[in-house]
Amino acid sequence: MEPEYARQYRDLYTRHWWWRSREEAILEVLHRHLRARTDLKILDIGCGDGLFFDRLAEFGDVEGVEPDAGLVDPKGPHRARIRIASFDDNFRSTKSYSLILMLDVLEHLDNPGDALRHAYSLLAPSGALLLTVPAFQLLWTNHDVINHHRRRYRSKSMHPLLQQAGFATLEERYWYQWTCPAKLAIRLVESVFRRPPTVARVPPAWMNWPLYWMSRMEQQTLGKIGIPFGSSLMVYCKKQVAS
Secondary structure, three states: OOOHHHHHHHHHHHHHHHHHHHHHHHHHHHHHHHHHOOOOEEEEEEOOOOOOHHHHHHHHEEEEEEEEHHHHHHHHHHHHHHOOOOOOOOOOOOOOOOEEEEEEEHHHHOHHHHHHHHHHHEEEEEEEEEEEEEOOOHHOOOOHOOOOOOOOEEEEHHHHHHHOOOOEEEEEEEOOOOHHHHHHHHHHHHHHOOOOOOOOOOOOOOHHHHHHHHHHHHHHHHHHOOOOOEEEEEEEEEEOOOO
């Protein structure tokens, strides 16, 4: 991650309408599938400074792995539960996890299939994986460039990766339909004026809160219907165990 982005990440996560609405939508998915479970062993891959840990803790014990040391506060409240390491075959654990999250992680990887297979190996037989990724290559903008994305996904490109890794999809949703025209317009402007990538900022409150509520309303209406497009894709899947 760009150093400037890393410095602003906590503020973006805790205040920006996109991070706030995504977190609420993810919690709704977890409550829908896990209901009142409180005994899970949870691994948050790409967890940053553990900013999601407090909300995830209602489902069980949470730990994380983060490859970018610049995102982890050495004195942070969750530091003892975060391993700074790449998520590859060198990452091992003595436990099996009930739930693994990969929230906007796969788009950064050259070999996403390897990461999914490794996640599969860390899950208990009845374990689940929840992932989110940016959707549709057509919506590629400088935001993807500055975030070091390798690609954007759609369900047709995600399904083979999950199936080959051994997962069965239980639910998938596109989110942020309303941002698609905006992203297309941004892409057009960037292609014409060749503007350099810049780090995202938290919009002023008069804009930030309406965008948050617009996103939440959409997630609870069009998101539930299953509209086949959006700028973000969420997939909730289970580990298949060979009989």
